[in-house]
Amino acid sequence: MLGGVETKSVSPVFVGRTGELATLTDAFARADAGEPQALLVGGEAGVGKTRLVEEFAAAVRVRGGVVALGGCVEIGADGLPFAPFSTALRQLRRELPEHLAAAAEGQEEELARLLPELAVAAAREARRDEQGMARLFELTARLLERVAAEHTVVLVLEDLHWADASTRHLLAYLFRTLRTGRLVVLATYRSDDIHRRHPLRPLLAELDRLRTVHRVELGRFSREEVHRQIAGILDREPEPGRVDDIFERSDGNAFFVEELAVAADEGRRTGLTDSLRDLLLVRVENLPESAQRVVRIVAEGGSTVEDRLLAAVAGLGEDDLIEALRAAVNAGVLTPAPDRDGYRFRHSLVREAVSDDLLPGERSRLNRRFAEALEAQPALVPADERPTRLASYWYHAHDAAKALPAVLDASVVARRRHAYAEQLRLLERAMELWDAVPGTVRAGLRPLDHAEAYPPPPPDCDEGPCAGP
Template sequence: MHKDRSTTEKQQFSALSIAREANVMNVPFDTPVLCPVLIGRVHDLTALRSLVDRAKSGQGQVALLSGEAGIGKSRLVAEIKTSAASHDFLLLQGCCFPTDHAIPYAPLLDLLRSFLTSYPSALSASEVKQVVQAFLPLLPDIGHADGSPPPMLPALDPEQEKRRRFETLAHFLTGQASAHPLLLVVEDLHWSDDTSLEFLHYLARRCSAQRFLLLLTYRSDEMHPSLRHFLAQLDRERLAQETLLARLTRDEIEAMLHAIFVLPRSTRLELPDPIYTLTEGNPFFVEEALKSLIATGEIFYTNGQWERKELRELHVPRSIQDAVQQRTDRLSDSARRVLSLAAVAGRRFDFALLQELTQHDEQQLLQLIKELIAAQLVVEESAEQFAFRHALTRQAIYADLLVRERKALHRSIADTMERLYISTLESPTSHLADLAYHFYEAGAWEKALAYGQRAGEQASRLYAPRAAIEQFTRALDAAQRGSIPPPALLYRLRGQAYETLGEFEHAQADCKTTLQIAQSARNLHAEWQALMDLGFLWAQRDYTQAGTCFQQALALARSMDDPLTLAHSLNRLGNWHLNVEQPLEALRSHQEALAVFQQAQDQHGIAETYDLLGMTSCLGGNLLQGSAYCQQASALFQQFDDRQALASSLTTLMVLAGGYETETMVSGTISYGDAVHFGEQALKIAREIGQRSAEIYALLALGQYLGPRGEYARALEVVQAGLALAEQFEHQQ
């Protein structure tokens, strides 16, 4: 029901009892109405405490805590945190918020920022540096003792960068668990981004032998496809134990009311039936309804006991929105204005943003926020940030605003954020997603389109395709609502994100739309690119369809008088011929492409074509020619410092030296020592750049090379390592 309730706060629960003993007639407006004890969760608490004990003994655990909004997940988490703290656990927590599913790494950054700022002396300088370096663009203000950031790590492609961050953060967390038991809590996963869910799955696989309890909460009635997939993975691999919290019974609601009003169990209450009917056993609703009833005098203390008005006079609010409304009505006009702005800004809001919006000085705004905190609508998270006590509170206040009011406030917030953060909009920690959201809700379609596209591109760079899709879709909807011709690039980018997720039909639809827009605009290059994209997409399912697209792209390229476009088309069609077992046609296409690149003196194109020719020659049975091509490609890749391509080319060179599949062919001139050297170099490079697919390719190829030469033990060792790595990263090829 409530997050991070401390012992000091628990002492406040006796305020109602003190008021009763003092025989006061009216309970102060800011008196907390919170249940001081946990009701109806004995079995759940016992089960979770047993997981704490097992984690402390070195049997790492993953616990899922689910239920509807307000059912008491956060309250149970608070009890487990107290229990874990008594066993000397280190406590770490990250939270998700409603807009986070479009912001990569959101709860993980929340966790890191909180830990690194709250416990700066708990880590060595080298540990802080390692974590901050991995997340440097996303944590620009953390860990810089001398005011300057640590040096950037070498740039990798998005997938490799994601894996490097995963490894660094997992190593950091398991390292903490080796020093002392660790409880890691991530709340409200139904709002999490896909990348964070992927990391939590990655971490869950690695904590079984650690003194580690990973506790995750989510709303069971607000699951999205990515969360369902995440939960299915945990179920399939039997990595987690789940506790589903049910609503409280009528008897449990009565026990809850006795605890809140500090009454003996023998005292009979007339409240349980109407309260239970109203709240349907949701603990948060119970507390909010009671606050409202006390605030309006519907429940009052007189003659030494709590009373309520007659049933016919009792107007109990029929929703949480009514309960919140009763409390907001007692606020000052200025506080209500701040509250409305905060509700439109989001579940979490910055002090600086509110100050700019309201033009209050710091002391004035602090007093107004204190008024909101006293009304139990808002809580302080840090010196710079505040949040609504519960998402339902924020939603109720937001829903109470007229549509015209919301639009005006969204526009004001968007304009203010744009002005405040204009200098940081290109950084990974920028407010692009927030700006896209607020301009969209304000009906400012041109800016919603522009920021939506930029936010989607940023999410793609962070390898968060689901978040990218959401941003691109919002941008396209803004274009439609604003009667703005949608850019073909938006459909192409969204199609690529769908392709990454394996959602073929959606990706195909966007590719076709991109093609139609390009054809209508008579943009030949965009039309060619769309045909190439469709070819790549169909190659996953239907080589005939892929070949048709690549052939159409080639025909278009020949009409464009663009030699480099033509050469790239030839290489794609050549690779398609190879995959449909037409090596001679593949060879002709690649040779024609090579001639074009050579005439244009495009060294990168030449290197790419040599590499393709090497594989084509290998599968065509000409290992000698294949070796020559791959050696030329490797030399050029080394010259360009293209380490990713070099790792692949070196592995292919080892394959060309002969293996199980080429025993009946005339092998190349590569010696045993050179072949092994090529394989080991490829493996070393792949590991240095964090490219797992290249590492798997090198391990499996090395095993296939060593086996026929009698080195069975080593061959088995490297093949097993490759298979384990492939399984670990769910590599299906």
């Protein structure tokens, strides 16, 4: 609650997507002029595909169009046959009952495979061979063209990544053969679910070659768009620091922004709601045990973990490690680092959720193994990162005697790079560790001179707390 006003989990303000929405509305205008349109909308889970479709559907209805929406359903390894078409046609029948009945007249028995309500009492068994399937596809295309002869119809099929083979084949047929009618066929899918062996992948490649099919890819929000989204959720201007934090942690994913904004406003300590944490961990929990183990290791290794460092900490055979990494990459949990030989989480919030899910002793043990591996082989990470990462590993391993000298060394390196804010944070961490370290360890530390210990004040700071000691 905000001063008696309930915080909204979804922004009432439609943020961004100006270009994408313009593409959809332009397709509707072309269809309204008699030119059928085919569109594919892709994007990662939570990026805002459904919200875009909702805004488009609202605009279509304002302009007098008819929207028929159906969604694919995930059942086991494959979806329900023709599920999105059945749902959409059922909705179309409610919107235009007389027109659909007239369009289906004489072909009710075969079209009943898609829409059972069309079956008549004396229905004969529809042919189920390949010839029968081809006829069903042809009849479906003609049905939609006839219904769309007098009304502009938008047929929306959501979550194509869960589609069964029959749905994929029918959609491909429609995309290739629709030539007349005021019709828009729009399908959405999760791009992050389309792994190398996903059955939708060949279809997308095939449809890419059709000039009549338009692809729309939704990217993540910019900081300004995240700012506007949070303002809509909170119904007030958010603090700049909170916007920066949520933007960094969400990576601009619209759903994650919503969850983090509500969690922060409710004062949750971790900033992750239970529903968000559960969602983030679903893919990890579905991995083989060896892959889950590797994912937990990477979560404690830093934003990117190098191949050789990961191998040293994981303790797996080369082939076993490769198979575990392959499973995590194919599931969209990890991704190869673009700038070095190593791996990182595809989304930083997944890393945060995995790290939060570790047991305290498990986290300490993993950090100790990283620190020991790095001390034994310093060349495992880039030289400019080594002091800071070693200090972090020992600190989170809860080994004060090892952490204190590593933290002080890292603070010196930070000062030499003029990273004064980072140096101050490291010195504060050193003060936190000081009393937990035996006197013999403290006595052996190299003394820091004044120039190493204290960062200079900012140029515009003459007095007060910012001026330093």
